[in-house]
Amino acid sequence: MIQGLRERYGNQFEEPLLEEIAAVGVVKEVPAGSKLLEIGEYIKGMPLLISGVIKILREDRDGDELLLYYLEQGDTCSMTMSCCMGQARSEIRAVAETDATLIMVPVRKMEEWVAKYPTWRSFVFESYNNRLNKLFQAIDSIAFMNMDERLVNYLREKARIAGEPIIRNTHQEIAYDLHSSRVVISRLLKKLEQMGKIELHRNHIKIIDL
Amino acid sequence: MIQGLRERYGNQFEEPLLEEIAAVGVVKEVPAGSKLLEIGEYIKGMPLLISGVIKILREDRDGDELLLYYLEQGDTCSMTMSCCMGQARSEIRAVAETDATLIMVPVRKMEEWVAKYPTWRSFVFESYNNRLNKLFQAIDSIAFMNMDERLVNYLREKARIAGEPIIRNTHQEIAYDLHSSRVVISRLLKKLEQMGKIELHRNHIKIIDL
DNA sequence: GGAGTTATGTGACCGCGGTTACATACCAAA
DNA sequence: TTTGGTATGTAACCGCGGTCACATAACTCC
Numbered sequence: 001m002i003q004g005l006r007e008r009y010g011n012q013f014e015e016p017l018l019e020e021i022a023a024v025g026v027v028k029e030v031p032a033g034s035k036l037l038e039i040g041e042y043i044k045g046m047p048l049l050i051s052g053v054i055k056i057l058r059e060d061r062d063g064d065e066l067l068l069y070y071l072e073q074g075d076t077c078s079m080t081m082s083c084c085m086g087q088a089r090s091e092i093r094a095v096a097e098t099d100a101t102l103i104m105v106p107v108r109k110m111e112e113w114v115a116k117y118p119t120w121r122s123f124v125f126e127s128y129n130n131r132l133n134k135l136f137q138a139i140d141s142i143a144f145m146n147m148d149e150r151l152v153n154y155l156r157e158k159a160r161i162a163g164e165p166i167i168r169n170t171h172q173e174i175a176y177d178l179h180s181s182r183v184v185i186s187r188l189l190k191k192l193e194q195m196g197k198i199e200l201h202r203n204h205i206k207i208i209d210l
Numbered sequence: 211m212i213q214g215l216r217e218r219y220g221n222q223f224e225e226p227l228l229e230e231i232a233a234v235g236v237v238k239e240v241p242a243g244s245k246l247l248e249i250g251e252y253i254k255g256m257p258l259l260i261s262g263v264i265k266i267l268r269e270d271r272d273g274d275e276l277l278l279y280y281l282e283q284g285d286t287c288s289m290t291m292s293c294c295m296g297q298a299r300s301e302i303r304a305v306a307e308t309d310a311t312l313i314m315v316p317v318r319k320m321e322e323w324v325a326k327y328p329t330w331r332s333f334v335f336e337s338y339n340n341r342l343n344k345l346f347q348a349i350d351s352i353a354f355m356n357m358d359e360r361l362v363n364y365l366r367e368k369a370r371i372a373g374e375p376i377i378r379n380t381h382q383e384i385a386y387d388l389h390s391s392r393v394v395i396s397r398l399l400k401k402l403e404q405m406g407k408i409e410l411h412r413n414h415i416k417i418i419d420l
Numbered sequence: 421g422g423a424g425t426t427a428t429g430t431g432a433c434c435g436c437g438g439t440t441a442c443a444t445a446c447c448a449a450a
Numbered sequence: 451t452t453t454g455g456t457a458t459g460t461a462a463c464c465g466c467g468g469t470c471a472c473a474t475a476a477c478t479c480c
Contacts, residue, residue, distance in 0.1 A: 058346065058349060058350070058353075060350070060353070060354040061354065066349070066353050066354075068349070079342070088339060091342070091343060091346050092346075111331070114324060114325070114331060115324070115325045115326075115328075115331070116325075118325075121321070121324060121325070128338055129298060131342075132289070132301070132341075132342075132345070133301060135342075135345050135349070136268065136301050136302075138349065139268060139276070139278070139345070139348065139349060139352070140268070140270070142349070142352055142353045143268075143270070143276050143352045143389060144270040144271065144276075144389075146466070146467090147466075147467065148466095170426085170427060170428090171427075171428070172427080179353060179354075180467075180468085181467080181468060181469075182427090182428085183429090183430090183467090183468080183469075183470090184466090184467055184468065186427095186428060186429065186430085187429090187430085187467090188467095189428095190428090190429075190430090200428080202426090202427060202428075202475080202476055202477075203426095203427075203476095203477095356436070356437090357436075357437065358436095380456085380457060380458090381457075381458070382456095382457080382458095390437075390438085391437080391438060391439075392457090392458085393437090393438075393439075393440090393459090393460090394436090394437055394438065394439095396457095396458060396459065396460085397437090397459090397460085398437095399458095400458090400459075400460090410458080412445080412446055412447080412456090412457060412458075413446095413456095413457075
């Protein structure tokens with residue numbers, strides 16, 4: 001565990017803090033697709049993301065989803081932090097987008113460290129700030145942009161996260177993330193293909209020039 | 211200042227903390243309509259809201275606005291907290307919805323107190339959590355609801371904040387807040403009136419049964 | 421290869437909300 | 451009371467994105 005910690009967090013946390021994390025943290029490895037946190041659940045611990053990508057979703061009345069943002073290496077879940085302290089329930093769902101490794105830290109420790117370690121304090125606040133900014137991006141997207149533009153941004157982000165210009169998803173899955181319908185997504189994707197920006201294949205999309 | 215503080219925060223902060231706030235805080239009284247924070251600005255201090263209501267807005271590419279949420283008595287601005295620490299610029303605009311009184315606290319103190327006072331720490335985290343939840347509500351609203359439903363929620367919230375069943379705004383102003391157009395809002399308001407739920411007058415709307 | 425399953429393509433239609441244009445009503449100042 | 455500004459009402463139109471229906475293509479397992 002300690003080497004994963006050092007790689008991701010070694011430059012921002014001091015040695016005693018790293019040791020404390022290693023002492024109380026529990027490593028958790030989860031496969032792509034597994035649910036890490038459900039809406040309405042109480043939160044047990046705070047996760048530090050070592051590797052992989054987690055997607056954060058919001059749900060509507062019919063149980064349909066909307067992708068809010070991704071968590072990546074070095075991120076943590078800001079929900080967790082505030083929820084833990086106030087004993088509130090989760091407002092969001094967290095699902096592993098790829099295989100992921102995280103370290104779970106007990107809530108009590110995480111609160112203790114805020115007083116004890118300035119670097120931890122900075123980490124927590126910075127983390128919060130990142131999450132807020134991602135929420136603002138999500139709001140801009142749904143409030144100010146049309147579906148075609150949202151789709152392009154989605155494809156770009158997906159490719160960035162995957163580390164390759166290929167999106168390995170069906171149109172239906174994309175529609176879920178964007179809270180749209182399969183027909184609409186297929187229509188818009190076809191337009192992008194006709195503009196020479198992407199190539200469509202069964203079960204994957206290749207980005208040519210976005 | 212100290213009595214305003216005691217009224218709003220006396221039951222959650224201990225005496226020494228109240229005294230520290232009183233010692234370094236600066237009282238600021240602002241009239242309704244005045245801009246407290248502009249997008250892109252650096253943040254000077256952290257505000258504790260003593261009385262009044264502040265509205266928090268996001269802006270699109272054309273400079274049009276979208277109301278995100280209101281801050282009320284006992285709230286603080288979570289933007290400020292994270293922005294201050296990271297020296298980042300504001301992502302939002304803050305405008306006084308009513309006359310308001312707030313206490314400005316220097317950033318350095320606010321950070322110091324997180325380590326020093328558990329009650330302050332709780333306050334900061336709880337505050338963050340409230341803000342996140344309000345953002346989720348805003349997202350639900352724009353992503354999952356039609357304009358008629360959003361309008362009803364808006365009118366309810368406005369009336370609650372005003373403390374009377376009267377919304378003293380023009381249709382144009384409501385349209386700005388909801389990032390819609392005047393014609394659309396007039397149309398929907400007329401429908402609500404025909405259903406007997408509101409009464410329309412020049413410059414104000416009376417809620418009958420919402 | 422045939423059958424069944426899953427993914428994609430596409431036409432037809434429709435409602436919400438945005439825009440334009442103009443009429444009307446209200447209010448204040450002269 | 452006229453005049454001019456501002457707020458509201460309403461008709462006409464239109465595009466985006468949602469739904470339904472169905473065709474076609476691709477992959478899997480006998």
